[in-house]
Amino acid sequence: MLADDIAGRPYSKAEHNRLLQAVIDRPRGSIEYKHQNISAVLKGLGESWIPGYKPAFNFQASLVDAVVRWLERHPDWLAPAARMAMGPSPSALREEAMLWIGPPPTHSNAPPPDELEQMTAIARKYDVAARDARNRALGRAGEERVLAHERASLLAAGRTDLAERIRWVSHVDGDGAGYDILSFDTDGSDRLIEVKTTNGWECTPFHITRNELAVAEACCKDWRLVRLWNFAREPKAFELRPPLDAHVSLMATSYQASFL
DSSP states (O other): OHHHHHHTOOOOHHHHHHHHHHHHOOOHHHHHHHHHHHHHHHHHTTOOOOTTSOOOOOOOHHHHHHHHHHHHHOGGGGOHHHHHHHSOOHHHHHHTOSOEEEOOOOGGGSOOHHHHHHHHHHHHHTTHHHHHHHOHHHHHHHHHHHHHHHHHHHHHTTOHHHHTTOEEHHHHHOSTTSOSEEEEOTTSOEEEEEEEEOSSOTTOOOOOOHHHHHHHHHTTTTEEEEEEESTTTSOEEEEEOSOGGGTSOOOOOOOOOOOO
């Protein structure tokens, strides 16, 4: 059903529920609630879930293990090529170049503490941030989406001259600059954009390198982190400006070991 939903194909939750009732001998409500539990696990893993099955928490740890085993047995599900084949075509993305960019998450719109604790534990145990960071095709697709948004924004503002000067730095020069895209505000000032992309919800954790943090600090007036989320279904974004530790908790995840 989730694959059908992402692809925009029609499907019936009620029919699927009836088929499951015949197989596992559980009532309709129990099956619906288990789907909501699965949605909660997928949310913690930084993945999409089926609309209408609102994430329901306080599930057993064995359910998380079961979902992770399924994902491991179906690696194509995590492959951006397969996911993007389900979703909008590249031409559709170009036609809808302008992204919805909203405010960053705050404590006021955070989930209840017990839900947040479960999601954080899942994300940490299965290292969702590292998975997204390793997913180069997802990262490239996200950068391309933000690049199109920046160009469309400047063109809409009548700054064709600036739109033509936008540069995809990570694609042309590699990843060493500390940002992915050189863009501009309408007044001509620089926008040094680092893009972080996930298929998950807006609070899915992400990795950031020491170099990216250093550039953010050195170029604090121009540097921006654009967090692109819900990418497989309906891409949305928000911006973070330095200092990043005013918005997120930064935790070291690896160390360099030198001989004494």
